[in-house]
Amino acid sequence: MRKSMCRIGRILGITIAVYACVRWLLPLVVPFFIAFLFAKLLNPVVEKLNQKMKIKRGIASVVIVGSLVVLIGSVLVMFLWSLLEQVRHIISNLEYYQRKAGMIWENCCGQMEAITGIRAEELQRNVDVYIPKFQRQVEEKILPSLMDGTFGYAKNLLVVSGVCFIVIISTILILRDYHKIRKGLEEHPVGKVGLKVCRRTYEAGGAYIRAQLVIMLIVSTACVVGLYFAKNRYALLIGCGIGLCDAMPFLGTGTILIPWAIFEIVQGKYMMAAICAAIYAICSLLRESLEPKLVGDKLGMHPLLVIASIYVGLNLYGIWGFALGPFSYILIREIYCCKFS
Incomplete structure (x- = not known):
């Protein structure tokens, strides 16, 4: 009984410590943690350049990280440019879409009259009463709130840009002295335990993040392809x-x-409705089949535990809890196993 109580006390202590660290410490160290992960992945390439081509580690680090930044930046710019082009086309043809929406609404009223027996003119008149009210709400509340948040959006953009800059510079510096930093951590008792926990957490947590990105990419691709074959000119944006x-x-x-x-x-338009239903069925099937396999198996967690950790994470951390919940569970488990097994 005493042994069980001690074990419960240890688990509670680790849980409280992990929650405090994830809640308040993680935002401060996450750029350097990301930089260390990038350095770990890119180190073999830097090693080859250093040993086979006799390029100094500092120069090789700058070349590799710079090339990666240019490649990722180019892909993002092309992707965002395509999205912005579709958004620009929508804005430039806004009047056309407004007229088309009016025609669609009249058609819908006609369809509702045929189904329910309520006169189309009555439906239009009832809705027309609320349109000016909705427009006033948009003009008086929504638009001012968006304008007031412009400074906040610009500030957040600067913060994200600063974090990216810190990650890039830190990755280069860590790559340059990777072996010294790694040796220093391995020789220190706390660093040795920390590396072991981080390694095991990365193996599981990295699998979870990769799985979610893979699922999102596959689902988005399925939506884009389906809408493209439906001849929707905004397939990329909507997908x-x-x-x-x-x-x-x-x-x-x-x-x-x-x-x-x-x-x-x-x-x-029953054909388009069938296409939407087919895309929904395919995407649901993809997620239902991929998520338990990619997430549950890689984490060593039952799918029910994954869902429970996401639910708890959402209540503790907010919207980021869908990632931080499973991450916290893995961290608690690995610290406990590492220290007390």
């Missing part, structure tokens, strides 16, 4: 938006695709 919704907890692809399918049925 990426649906994939992002799917990655968000408690949202999913059905948040967009199900109302869209119903909307197309009301208009009498």
Whole structure:
């Protein structure tokens, strides 16, 4: 009994310490943690350049990290440019889409009259009463709040840019003295335990993050391809938006695709409704089949534990809890096993 109580006390102590570290310490060290991970991944390439081509580690580190930054930056710029082009096209043709929306609404009213028997003019009149109210709400509340948040958005953008700069510079510095830093950590008692815990946590936590990114990429690709074959000119923009919704907890692809399918049925466009339903079924099947396999197996966790840790994480950490919840559970488990096994 005493042994069980001691074990419970240790678990509670580790849990409290992990929660405090993830909540307050992690945001301060995460750029350097990311830099160390990049350095660990890029070190073999730097080693080859240093040994075979006799290039100094400092120069090789700058070349490798700089090339990677240019490659990733180019891909992101091309991707964002394509998205912005589609957004620009929507804005430039806004009047056309407003007229088209009016025509669609009239068609929907006609369809509702045929189904319910309520006159289309009555439906239009009832909705027309609320349109000016909605416009006033947008003008008086939503737009001012967006304008007030402009400074905050710019500040956040500067913060993100600064963090990226710190990660790049830190990666170069760590790569330059990678062996010295690694040796210093391995020789220190605390560093040795920390490396062991970080290694085991990375093997599991990295698998979780990779799995979520792979699932989001596959779902987004399925949506983009499906909408492209449906001849939707905004396939990239809408498909990426649906994939992002799917990655968000408690949202999913059905948040967009199900109302869209119903909307197309009301208009009498049954083929497009069938395409939306097919995309939704494919994306749901992909996530249901991939998530337990990629996440549960790699973490060594039952899928129910994964869901429970995400739920607890959302309540403790907010929106980032879908990643920090499983990460905290893995960290607690690895610290306990490492220290007390």
